Amino acid sequence: MINNSTFSVCNGDGDDSSLILFDSGEVEKKYEFLNLSINNSITNGPLVKIIGNNNNESIITFENINISNSINKNKQSCGIINFQKNISLKINYSNFTDNQSLGNGGAICFENISNMELNLGSNIFQNNKAENGGAIYFNKETNMDNEYNDTINIDNNTFNGNKAVYFGGAIYSKYQKLGFATVNNNKFTYNEAGFFGGGVYSPNSIHKTLFDVSKVEFKNNSVNSFIDNYSSKPSYILMNSNNYNKTISVNTGEYIPLKFSLYDEFDNIVTDITKYYSMMTLKLEVDKVDVIYLLGNTGSFINEIEIKECNENQIKMIDKSGIQYCVNPTCKESCLINESAICKPYYKENINDINLNICECLPGWKGNNCEEKIYIDYR
Known part of the structure; x- marks a missing residue:
């Protein structure tokens, strides 16, 4: 147990240096961090690194923790606090403010997780920064075939003013058990991302990798000043037309005026402010014709196209x-x-x-x- 401790101006220049490293190995262990304050630290790896048990869950408790103005300057590592393997974790009544990871996870990172029970309650994540997941980064689990549903509760947390260089201003998730999470009274406000997901982001499979966003309060999370509370990678494309079943008639050599919208898994139109998907192209397929050549950017749709002769x-x-x-x-x-x-x-x-x-x-x-x-x- 670490209780009623304060660390200030801690510097670790060694390879993958950490202030606190807890590795339970093969033995089930219990560890508590209570009333802990860490400020103004610079490390070449996670400030706190917790490696759980390989077989049974290691029981970890963080309560009334304050970590601020700390930097993980190792771009290849993840988080100010890093959790791995098989853990039962409680983080309650804690503040994570003005921290930065030059890799992913500005405050907390979960990676190489095999099983996890998580209670995240009544915490404040404010002004943290990272490449992806300005406050929290959930990497994909190592035991993909495990059918055990993790118990995850995320309640009464505030995410404000966190920033990601690329995706997920507050949270980035690939973790396929996060979809089982119970969420209540969480607020995501004024978080920012450079490309997509000003509030939260998951590349795909959002029903597995993200909690139910409809039960979360979002306000003014953005990408380049445009509101983008949550998003994923593009999922499907629709043509903008009310004439899906009508014949389109054009003369040979003329352009076919078609407009398409790109949607993510949340059924949101992808607003690509940064031109991240500018190299995306569409392939147009035309049925029931002998020989037709279509040049330029094209897209798939279901209309019948009639190619007419040249006019007089x-x-x-x-x-x-x-x-x-x-x-x-x-x-x-x-x-x-x-x-x-x-x-x-x-x-x-x-x-x-x-x-x-x-x-x-x-x-x-x-x-x-x-x-x-x-x-x-x-x-």
Whole structure:
């Protein structure tokens, strides 16, 4: 037991240095940290590292703990406090403020967990920072085949002003037992992430890896000043249209105006402010046609597409692959196109000759370039 202790200005420069290291090995052990204060510490690894028992749960209690202004400067390690393996853990009535991990987990990190019972109650996580999981980082468990449902209670906690460089301003989770958690009266306010999940983030399988977000209070968690309380990786794409069952008709060579929205597993539209997914492309599939080539960014959808012949004012062209497309004729710049004239093709196929294409005047105009307005004398 550590009780009524204060540590200030602790510096550890050695490889994976820690102020407190507890490794229960093969023996079931119980350890308590009560009324502990740690401030202004810099370590090259977790400040406190707890490695549970391999077989039976090690029973760990943190109560009335205050850890502030501490830094884990090892980018390859995780958390100011790091928990591993098989543990039964209580963290209650504690404050984690202004801490930073240059890796993941600005205050607490769970990794290599085989089984875990967790009670997280009446704690404050404020202004902590990390690459991912500004306050807490849950890595995926090591015993994926274990059907035992962990008992996890997360009650009366406040997460405020925590920041992640990438994902999960307050919490990042890959832990597939967190979905069993019971949550009550938790608040996530003004947390920030650089890319996604200003409040909480999980890459995928959110019903397993995250608690029920509908039972949590979120307010003003953001990504680059845009509200983003919780998110995951993109999950599916929908086309923005009310005409799903209508035929789309276009001339050969024309663009098909389609818009799509990207959704995450929460059914939220992914607002990619940082262009993180800017290299994502869509593949468009067209059924019930002989030969169609579609060029440019495209997307999958279910509409029938009708490809029409070129209209009378277009020129039919054939590319090097023998594929037909349509182009509009080009006239000289002196022809007042879209003002008093239209450009008509001289040839109907394969040649778009700017010198021979016809500058045809609209009604009410005349001249070689349709520059003269025709006036009617009513006298």
